[in-house]
Amino acid sequence: NAGVTQTPKFRILKIGQSMTLQCTQDMNHNYMYWYRQDPGMGLKLIYYSVGAGITDKGEVPNGYNVSRSTTEDFPLRLELAAPSQTSVYFCASSPATGGSEKYTFGSGTRLTVV
Amino acid sequence: DQQVKQNSPSLSVQEGRISILNCDYTNSMFDYFLWYKKYPAEGPTFLISISSIKDKNEDGRFTVFLNKSAKHLSLHIVPSQPGDSAVYFCAASPEYGNKLVFGAGTILRVKS
Numbered sequence: 001n002a003g004v005t006q007t008p009k010f011r012i013l014k015i016g017q018s019m020t021l022q023c024t025q026d027m028n029h030n031y032m033y034w035y036r037q038d039p040g041m042g043l044k045l046i047y048y049s050v051g052a053g054i055t056d057k058g059e060v061p062n063g064y065n066v067s068r069s070t071t072e073d074f075p076l077r078l079e080l081a082a083p084s085q086t087s088v089y090f091c092a093s094s095p096a097t098g099g100s101e102k103y104t105f106g107s108g109t110r111l112t113v114v
Numbered sequence: 115d116q117q118v119k120q121n122s123p124s125l126s127v128q129e130g131r132i133s134i135l136n137c138d139y140t141n142s143m144f145d146y147f148l149w150y151k152k153y154p155a156e157g158p159t160f161l162i163s164i165s166s167i168k169d170k171n172e173d174g175r176f177t178v179f180l181n182k183s184a185k186h187l188s189l190h191i192v193p194s195q196p197g198d199s200a201v202y203f204c205a206a207s208p209e210y211g212n213k214l215v216f217g218a219g220t221i222l223r224v225k226s
Binding site for chain 2: 004033035040041042043044045048058090092101102103104105106107108
């Protein structure tokens with residue numbers, strides 16, 4: 001019963017490097033989301049997807065890209081890492097129907113950009 | 115501009131007493147409100163929710179109250195237990211379903 005799996009759990013990047021945060025869910029959920037959590041701030045929506053091949057921007061999309069080629073996977077790409085992207089990143093998924101209470105979150109990726 | 119505000123960064127309560135966590139929102143389009151709980155090194159998990167047509171929802175030790183005119187909701191935990199120690203996030207949605215907006219969270223510590 002894996003739910004939402006995020007890898008890696010921790011990563012240190014140098015300024016200007018790129019990386020992909022992986023997110024996989026095994027619940028056949030149509031909706032997937034990427035949030036970031038900064039200290040003292042709530043979770044902010046970066047990107048979301050309502051199904052394979054469909055993505056849209058959230059509140060803080062700058063500096064990130066996503067793709068959704070399959071129902072299961074929703075990777076988040078950082079192309080040119082900046083210190084402002086130091087944060088904890090959470091991936092979540094939910095069914096196409098039903099309420100927001102059915103968000104299932106991964107355990108997070110803690111990213112530090114130095 | 116924070117649409118969902120949790121003005122108390124932390125709260126400390128004695129075991130067995132009531133914990134009250136507060137949340138204010140500014141967007142009158144929000145229609146559905148939720149509380150999530152988060153332990154260290156884990157993702158948030160759903161705790162309780164309430165729609166705007168209700169003013170109270172109860173689930174065991176947890177009760178959420180909604181005051182739409184004041185754009186305020188609160189989470190009551192009675193009695194508080196040490197295992198309730200966690201970060202609690204208030205969240206809101208403009209429609210039943212998706213794209214939640216989260217508050218900054220309140221750290222609850224329940225002392226035994």
